[in-house]
Amino acid sequence: MKNTAISPFVRLQSELASFAKARDWEQFHNPKNLVMALSGEVGELAELFQWLTPEQAADFPQEKKEALAHELADIQLYLLRIAEKCNIDLEEACDKKLVLNNEKYPVDKCYGRAVKYNEL
Template sequence: MTKTTSPFLRLQNEMTEFAKARDWEQFHNPKNLVMALSGEVGELAELFQWLTPEQAANFPADKKEALAHELADIQLYLLRIADKCHVNLEDACDKKLALNNEKYPVDKCYGRAVKYNEL
């Protein structure tokens, strides 16, 4: 996928235009964006806070839209932080997946929830 067709890049560009139109660029530094992201992650956690594991796995239909909004907020803040820090998030994700494949070989970690240094 080329950069010009990347959904990440499209969203980053839209977020930049959204912020510029509101004169919010002045507030969108990495520190402030990370703080905002932390708040959104807290709002996501709140949706799951008192659910049983079974309820969480079958998230209540009447709360799905709220879940989608929180996930979108988190994704958009991540993209904004990456943009401000000049990180190609799509490339970073590809590299991290490759690294995780090395750190967690199937034959050593299959069915085990342990950190790579405990395999």
């Protein structure tokens, strides 16, 4: 029996499309512009971590968690919008990439090592 439940990605993409259409923003939502906007959001995320020590980053300050959640959401929403505009099923792409990463990074070769697959 096929699962007919709507994917959270598809639901969010539909809501994003409606949001943009209601504001006449579709004219601006081409892949290039969306990637540029995504880059800005990643910069805002990086700014939250910029001067934290590794220990502080691992135990992110509670008073900044809402800002962190907003930046992560902005990034996810832009990724979903870019995927939609480029006709990429992001959920399927993530599933395939996980399989590929498992092949490229076998546990017995990369365990405890922070190197690229071609250096294993």
